[in-house]
Amino acid sequence: MSISGALAGGLLGTFVLTTVLRMASELGLTRVDLPFLLGTAVTENRTRAKALGYVAHFGFGLLFALGYYLVFRMIGSSGWLLGATFGLVHGLFAGTALVNILLPLVHPRMGAPWTDARRTPLVERPSFLMLNYGASTPVVSMIAHVVYGAIVGGVTSMAG
Numbered sequence: 001m002s003i004s005g006a007l008a009g010g011l012l013g014t015f016v017l018t019t020v021l022r023m024a025s026e027l028g029l030t031r032v033d034l035p036f037l038l039g040t041a042v043t044e045n046r047t048r049a050k051a052l053g054y055v056a057h058f059g060f061g062l063l064f065a066l067g068y069y070l071v072f073r074m075i076g077s078s079g080w081l082l083g084a085t086f087g088l089v090h091g092l093f094a095g096t097a098l099v100n101i102l103l104p105l106v107h108p109r110m111g112a113p114w115t116d117a118r119r120t121p122l123v124e125r126p127s128f129l130m131l132n133y134g135a136s137t138p139v140v141s142m143i144a145h146v147v148y149g150a151i152v153g154g155v156t157s158m159a160g
Contacts, residue, residue, distance in 0.1 A: 005158065041106065068149070069152075083153015087149020110125055
């Protein structure tokens with residue numbers, strides 16, 4: 001178990017998570033675009049928002065992997081199944097608190113229940129479990145986060 005293994009797992013896990021969400025979007029299963037959602041917090045230029053959002057998303061993926069690693073070290077164990085369990089908790093946290101409560105508090109271009117006709121938001125508020133982005137979004141997001149966690153846990157356990 002090493003920090004470099006956790007970072008490698010975080011990079012690979014974020015790539016897979018992002019790919020799963022993008023594929024689900026292309027298949028019409030969800031409208032969520034996490035990199036765009038993150039990028040529009042810092043710019044209203046849609047193209048720049050996408051690019052900056054991908055950088056931020058991968059950065060957060062690495063930070064979460066470091067968090068996983070710290071817990072793995074504290075409990076003295078890591079692995080695919082434990083990582084998947086962490087991913088489940090991570091997905092629940094992301095869908096209920098992170099993008100539903102915390103992100104709207106700081107996102108200057110996100111709609112709010114009190115947004116009126118004088119202000120046009122760039123992005124829609126995600127809502128609980130990101131349901132505003134489609135009925136299957138919670139399922140897709142949870143699957144993607146469980147896979148992310150399994151990859152982080154598995155790669156961390158393999159790296160010595």
